[in-house]
Amino acid sequence: MxxxxxxxxxxxxxxxxxxxxxxxTYAQSDNNKTLKSPKPLPEFxxxxxxxKFFSKDNFKGRWSMIFIGFAACPDVCPFTLANLxxxxxxxxxRLKPDSIPxxxxxxxxxxxxxxxxxxxxxxxxxxxxxxxxxxxxxxxLIKGLDAYYxxxxxxxxxxxxxxxxSAKVAVINPNGEVxxxxxxxxxxxxxxxxxxxxxRGIDW
Numbered sequence: 001m002x003x004x005x006x007x008x009x010x011x012x013x014x015x016x017x018x019x020x021x022x023x024x025t026y027a028q029s030d031n032n033k034t035l036k037s038p039k040p041l042p043e044f045x046x047x048x049x050x051x052k053f054f055s056k057d058n059f060k061g062r063w064s065m066i067f068i069g070f071a072a073c074p075d076v077c078p079f080t081l082a083n084l085x086x087x088x089x090x091x092x093x094r095l096k097p098d099s100i101p102x103x104x105x106x107x108x109x110x111x112x113x114x115x116x117x118x119x120x121x122x123x124x125x126x127x128x129x130x131x132x133x134x135x136x137x138x139x140x141l142i143k144g145l146d147a148y149y150x151x152x153x154x155x156x157x158x159x160x161x162x163x164x165x166s167a168k169v170a171v172i173n174p175n176g177e178v179x180x181x182x183x184x185x186x187x188x189x190x191x192x193x194x195x196x197x198x199x200r201g202i203d204w
Contacts, residue, residue, distance in 0.1 A: 031183035032194045038177035044140040046106075046133035049117035054131045059176040063101040063199055066170050068147050070109035070163045071120045076184075080167065081105065081124045083186045088125075090192040099199065101171070106141060107132040108149040109163055145170045145178065171198065 041056050048054045065084065069077035084103050091100050105121060107113040110132040113120070117130035132138065142149065149165035171180035180198055182191060 031186075032191070033181045033183075034198065035179055035181070038173060038175070038179050039144070039146075041172065041176050041178065042140050042144040044137045044144075046131045046137050046141070047114075049121060049130040054129075056176050059172050059174075061174050062098070063174060063195075064104055064172040065101045065182075066104040066106055066145065066172060067167075068106045068108055068142065068145070068149060068165050070107055070165070071113045071116045072109070073163065076165075076167050077105075080169070080184045081121075081128070083184055083188075084169065085125050086188040087186050087191050087195070090188040091196060094192070094196055095199075101195065101199075102127075102129055104129045104131060106138070108138055108142070108165060109151065110135070110138070112159075171195065 041059060043056055046054045067077075067080055067084070069080070071077075081103070088100055088103065103125065105117075105128060107117060107130060113130075113132055117132065121128040121130045147166040147168070147170070149163060151161055152164055153161040168181045168183045170178050171182065173179045182194070
C-alpha cells in the first residue's frame with residue numbers, strides 16, 4: 001500500500017505542472033481575455049431591430065456578448081455571427097437556455113442598416129438582437145466597449161463605402177459590465193467552455 005500510495009503521489013506531482021501548462025495554453029490559444037476588473041458600460045440610448053428603445057438597462061439580468069459591424073460586411077461579420085451561434089449551440093449542451101448569453105449586434109452603419117437589421121439577423125438566429133441609432137449614441141457605447149470603427153467614404157455621396165471596425169466580442173455580465181473579450185475565430189467547444197467557466201465564476 002505504501003508503494004502504491006507513493007507512486008500515486010509522484011504521479012500527481014508530475015501531472016500537476018502539465019495540467020497548469022495546458023490550462024494556460026488553452027486560454028491563450030483561444031484568444032480569450034478576462035479583464036482584471038469589470039468595466040461598467042456608459043449610459044446610451046439606441047433602438048433594436050423592432051424599433052424599441054435599447055439602453056444599458058437591457059444588459060442587466062443576463063449575460064450577453066456584443067459584436068460591432070455592419071450588414072454589408074462581406075466577411076468578418078457573417079463569419080463571426082455564424083461562429084458565435086456555433087458557440088451558443090455548444091453551450092446549450094451544458095447550460096439551461098436562459099443561462100446562455102444573448103448575442104447583440106451593434107451596427108455602426110445606421111444610414112444603411114436601420115431597416116435591414118431585423119431580416120439580416122433573423123438569417124443567423126431569430127433571437128439575435130440588433131441595435132443601432134444616432135451616431136453620438138453609438139459612439140458612447142463604442143467607447144465603453146473600447147472598440148473602434150470608421151466609415152471609409154470616398155466622398156460625401158459615396159453609398160457603397162466600406163466600414164473598418166474592430167472584430168473582438170465583448171462579454172457583458174448581468175450587472176452591465178464588460179468582464180472579458182474574445183477574438184475570432186472561435187473554437188465552439190473550447191470557447192463555450194471558457195464562457196461557461198466565466199459565468200460560473202471559475203478563474204482562468
